[in-house]
Amino acid sequence: MxxxxxxxxxxxxxxxxxxxxxxxxxxxxxxxxxxxxxxxxxxxxxxxxxxxxxxxxxxxxxxxxxxxxxxxxxxxxxxxxxxxxxxxxxxxxxxxxxxxxxxxxxxxxxxxxxxxxxxxxxxxxxxxxxxxxxxxxxxxxxxxxxxxxxxxxxxxxxxxxxxxxxxxxxxxxxxxxxxxxxxxxxxxxxxxxxxxxxxxxxxxxxxxxxxxxxxxxxxxxPLIKKADGTKFGKTEGNAVWLDADKTSPYEFYQFWINTDDRDAVQFLKYFTFLTPDEIADIEKEFMAEPHKRAAQKVLAKEVTTLVHGESAYNQAIKISEALFSGDIKELNAAEIKAGFKDVPSYEVAASDDLGLVEMLVTAGIVPSKRQAREDITNGAIYINGERVQDLAYVLSDKDKIEGQYTIIRRGKKKYTLLSFN
CATH class of the missing domain: 3.40.50.620 (HUPs)
Structure with missing residues (x-):
């Protein structure tokens, strides 16, 4: 004691x-x-x-x-x-x-x-x-x-x-x-x-x-408020739950990794069991090179592991790295569902034309066939992380991750999740 x-x-x-x-x-x-x-x-x-x-x-x-x-x-x-x-x-x-x-x-x-x-x-x-x-x-x-x-x-x-x-x-x-x-x-x-x-x-x-x-x-x-004045525990208006079915471990990890620089060290004191000396060392490293986000990385690891376990933390890291690198094929269907929960989605019907040009328009990714052809030709369209420049390309089973999902990216950041029943 x-x-x-x-x-x-x-x-x-x-x-x-x-x-x-x-x-x-x-x-x-x-x-x-x-x-x-x-x-x-x-x-x-x-x-x-x-x-x-x-x-x-x-x-x-x-x-x-x-x-x-x-x-x-x-x-x-x-x-x-x-x-x-x-x-x-x-x-x-x-x-x-x-x-x-x-x-x-x-x-x-x-x-x-x-x-x-x-x-x-x-x-x-x-x-x-x-x-x-x-x-x-x-x-x-x-x-x-x-x-x-x-x-x-x-x-x-x-x-x-x-x-x-x-x-x-x-x-x-x-x-x-x-x-x-x-x-x-x-x-x-x-x-x-x-x-x-x-x-x-x-x-x-x-x-x-x-x-x-x-x-x-x-x-x-203390009742915790974030440094920017917003309520702690909310992200985009939604509560961050401890139940993995309501807030996935990946979303949970993202909440902590995106902690404001002004809050990160204090949150280490609040939410982890690291010793004062360990936190002081992290703070020193963080203050020297804040762009490396050392405090947020430790915070996200400690709290995600505490709440969801080490395997869930590792899965969150895997999803994050795949999204950063664009190597979507490394993810399974469950990881796709977690990582792309908040991106625009389109449920592909059996009657849909699976030609890439048609699908880009049908799914609302581009406004017209002309724009679709231009984007494909210019190399702005990616399927599961791989660039496709063939105007005649047709989506097939090999593009469906575990038969359920296809990720189409337009440009650097605009993702759309296609789901297949």
């Missing part, structure tokens, strides 16, 4: 708010601390906005503490209003239950629930919230909080003018109750979360004090 663990978290920039740093440091140095982070199932997968708290649990476990991953099967049916501009849509119990099961499986990839010496704990707050009676809740929990206290929370104040339902207004009480139940059942004394969770965390600490006369603790992590 590292006596410098809390200092390391602060040096990495992972601590934004903390309730009593000296008391927490003393407790963490002297005993194995049980702490929890909640993950509400708002989709069938976690995304990289969840990655920082997931890795925080992993860091605590590596350092001898006992992390509790709380899946919000109950609170996920309500919706946390924290720093949200509008009311969330409510999902059915069946949907939330299905999503909660998916989250449990994903969390087990990062946190060891079977460690013989220091197993992590997983819990679902539906186990107690689903049994909670309204009268009991109002008498036993609600009586501990004044409306003034609840309205003082930043997450509520931001929504007062635009409107907040009683459902979301009461969310902080449900999360406080989670802290109380985890203390009663597991002896948990610390809650972690993003900085938007500060109000919910301190409500839980207050409930512990009133109901059990014990001191609870809280730590928040």
């Amino acid at each position: 590292s006596t410098d663990f809390l200092s390391e978290l602060r040096d990495r920039g992972l601590i934004y708010q903390i309730t009593d740093e000296e008391a927490i440091k003393k407790m963490m140095n002297e005993e194995s601390v049980k702490l929890y982070i909640g993950f509400d199932p708002t989709a069938d997968s976690l995304h990289i906005g969840h990655l920082l708290p997931i890795l925080m649990l992993k860091r605590f476990q590596i350092n001898g503490h006992i992390p509790v991953a709380l899946v919000g099967g109950g609170t996920g049916m309500i919706g946390d209003p924290s720093f949200k501009d509008a009311e969330r849509n409510l999902n059915s119990a069946e949907t939330v239950e299905r999503w909660a099961a998916s989250l449990k499986n994903q969390l087990s990839r990062f946190i060891d629930f079977d460690d013989p010496d220091n197993p992590a704990i997983i819990a679902n707050n539906y186990d107690w919230l689903g049994k909670l009676l309204l009268i009991d809740f109002l008498r036993d929990i609600g009586k501990n909080f004044t409306v003034n206290y609840m309205m003082s929370k930043e997450s509520v104040k931001r929504r007062i003018e635009s409107g907040i339902s009683y459902t979301e207004f009461a969310y902080q009480l449900l999360q406080a109750y989670d802290f109380l139940k985890l203390y009663e059942t597991e002896g948990v004394l610390m809650q972690l979360g993003g900085s938007d969770q500060w109000g919910n965390i301190t409500s839980g600490i207050e409930l512990l004090r009133r109901e059990k006369d014990v001191q609870g603790y809280g730590i928040t992590m």
Whole structure:
């Protein structure tokens, strides 16, 4: 158990708010601390906005503490209003239950629930919230909080003018109750979360004090924003998911390799388990020759390997190199599908004329047959990375990668994916 663990978290920039740093440091140095982070199932997968708290649990476990991953099967049916501009849509119990099961499986990839010496704990707050009676809740929990206290929370104040339902207004009480139940059942004394969770965390600490006369603790992590001011975790408006079926390992790798120079070193501190000395060496190399993107390459490798495994990382590298070199034939159908997911595509029908001139027009690659002939003659058309200058060329089975895909490139960068049923 590292006596410098809390200092390391602060040096990495992972601590934004903390309730009593000296008391927490003393407790963490002297005993194995049980702490929890909640993950509400708002989709069938976690995304990289969840990655920082997931890795925080992993860091605590590596350092001898006992992390509790709380899946919000109950609170996920309500919706946390924290720093949200509008009311969330409510999902059915069946949907939330299905999503909660998916989250449990994903969390087990990062946190060891079977460690013989220091197993992590997983819990679902539906186990107690689903049994909670309204009268009991109002008498036993609600009586501990004044409306003034609840309205003082930043997450509520931001929504007062635009409107907040009683459902979301009461969310902080449900999360406080989670802290109380985890203390009663597991002896948990610390809650972690993003900085938007500060109000919910301190409500839980207050409930512990009133109901059990014990001191609870809280730590928040920074909410990450990219240097250009855009929201972290989004690419072209879409979330970057931890599920490989929703965001392929290649797309995942591309997100990290394209990290802004201003963010790269800090993201190494946030999202990898490299030592401070290793990160310092990478930073030195990166600052000396930023065009070589040493920090981004290490970041993409470490995080892709951590989330998807080494073979998926190697596949992402293979796709990237093939796209850079234009050697498309080195890729299989699955790699083609991942690497060309976002390029224009055309599904070839059985009735389509497979002559190259006709196909360029039919697939919308060029506006006219005249332009098609000109491009072919000038050497601007490539099939699976190979230049074709024969005006009479006809696409055949040898041009179909695993019988499914053909990649046509016009010029240096304009790709079109042809798919065959």
